Amino acid sequence: MTRHCGPVLALYGVLKLIGFAVFMYLLDSDGGFRTRNPRFGGGAHAWDVLATWDGWWYQQVAAHGYDPALVHVPGATGLITLEGNSAAFFPLYPATMRLVSDGTGLGLYGSGMLVSVVASFAAALGIYAVTARFGGRRAGLAAAGLWAVWPGSGMEWSAYSESLYIALAVWACHAVMTDRWLTAGVLTFAAGLNRPTAVALIAALTVAALQTLHRRRENLAGPWIAMAIAPLGLVGYLLWVGNQMGDLGGYFKLQSGAWAHSFDYGKHTVDVFSAVAVGRFDYLSAFPLEDTIGVAVVLLAALLIPLLIRLRPPAVLTVHTLLTLALVLGSQQIFGNVSRYLLPCFPLFIPLAVKLRTLGLPTLCLLLGVAAVASGSYAGYVLFEVGVP
DSSP states (O other): OGGGHHHHHHHHHHHHHHHHHHHHHHHHHHOGGGGSOTTTTOOSSGGGGGGSTHHHHHHHHHHHOOOOOOOBOTTOOSSOOBOOOGGGSOSHHHHHHHHHHHHHOOOHHHHHHHHHHHHHHHHHHHHHHHHHHHHHHHHHHHHHHHHHHSTTGGGGGSSSSHHHHHHHHHHHHHHHHTTOHHHHHHHHHHHHTTOTTHHHHHHHHHHHHHHHHHHHOSOOHHHHHHHHHTTHHHHHHHHHHHHHHTOTTHHHHHHHHHHOOEEOTTHHHHHHHHHHHTTOOOSTTOOHHHHHHHHHHHHHHHHHHHHHHHTOOOHHHHHHHHHHHHHHHTEESOGGGHHHHTTTOGGGHHHHHHHHTTSOHHHHHHHHHHHHHHHIIIIIIIIIIISOO
């Protein structure tokens, strides 16, 4: 594995630099960020945009910690009835940001970017390692390249928690696939401190562990320990927030009342698809271009799922992918962010990468390079400037 890291890191790094440069060029050419609030997509420089919106909240947690509360907006009766509170943002990423800042002297913005960039390379290596088990080194290399240019990949180099979560998730899946159960449990525990969608990873690890125990029919301690450790990060944080708020369901009430984000069993997703199909954009939180890309991503995922299942992947990959899709598509949220929220579905890269391995290396690099140029727009600029990331 070690001797293959260089090509993987080089390919991923070059593709990301291409997309990132195009993204920054488009931001600077448009210039709209200069007139916006630095908290909501604005700043003095193009790169300041990368730490706005959720990135602003993460910096607040890193700088000031938490003060969980459910504070009602006076007189509010619509979707938004509560004031935003940093408790909606899980602690691992801002804690890592603060640790790096204290250790290096970088500001919180620089530290957050450093964590995200390093984690994105770690995720690329993990995606390579998982995919190479199905289609060899060339497929693994193609999958790492797809991670660099996938819709939503603009989030990978930003002050958001996506790269850190996906690095933890992919290596947790790899640990399950290689019977390193304690490692898998610890990584899943950490992922649960980073994003709420870690519930899909916890379920995937649990299914894989039970499957292993049933198949081997022997008293194995590893899977049991992993199942015990895995949910503690997610459950522990939710219980702590609820206790601080005086309401054990406080986290979910905050998400719903302050961000209009709740599980609605897919009603909003159906509304979006029905409207976009006939050219209407009159649903909740509509952003036409961003939403159209989101619809395309969901359709692409629907096409890739049967191809993934046909490869007979381990249960940990299948369950994690399907549950992540169900959680994302079953929620009321800003639909345009679907391309970002589905980034953890990295197993969908596998069937595409297995097909791409038949290409010669120059052809593969050219194809991914063209996609990298385009990603500066569809995976970066559209998310941050045309919509709300």
